[in-house]
Amino acid sequence: DVKVTQSSRYLVKRTGEKVFLECVQDMDHENMFWYRQDPGLGLRLIYFSYDVKMKEKGDIPEGYSVSREKKERFSLILESASTNQTSMYLCAIRDSNYNSPLHFGNGTRLTVT
């Protein structure tokens, strides 16, 4: 079974804090993704990475950065958290075949107060 592990299920942070969301995979897949999910807006792509140290902006990268120093780990960073970043964050992975499905982690529910 594919395993995508997100480090926290629930996280509460204060405005202005630096926040790290971690995602680890056990499948050696090249592609890793960060989405945020909000009611009425569905899933929106923040960033993705197709290889170690490689990253591409998605649809809503503002206010976020990412890091991929090792193939199995993809981190999402909120440099200075704001209340409008309160959301569900989902990590996903996929192999090199773009017709393959994404495999998702269970998500991190982040609340910024």
Place this chain on the structure above:
Amino acid sequence: GDSVTQMEGPVTLSEEAFLTINCTYTATGYPSLFWYVQYPGEGLQLLLKATKADDKGSNKGFEATYRKETTSFHLEKGSVQVSDSAVYFCALNSGYSTLTFGKGTMLLVSP
């Protein structure tokens, strides 16, 4: 750009009723199409997929047929159960590495 449109929910059904969730798409080329399901408190799980026109994806009693002429990929199930209550997302691959998702349709099944 590519886009996916799903019917708005919630869809409310009684157990054993027939389910249809509509999905239409706009895309260049020949995308692969997917249905994902999200149960409360969990991430998304792949439900089924189709990679070319007229393909039928099926899993757990759910089916969807890739209709290129109508650019649709409607999800159907003949007899829903309470345990099918979840949010369903239609998606297509819209580039060399990303998926484009619809906004999701919540299904509520009552006993």
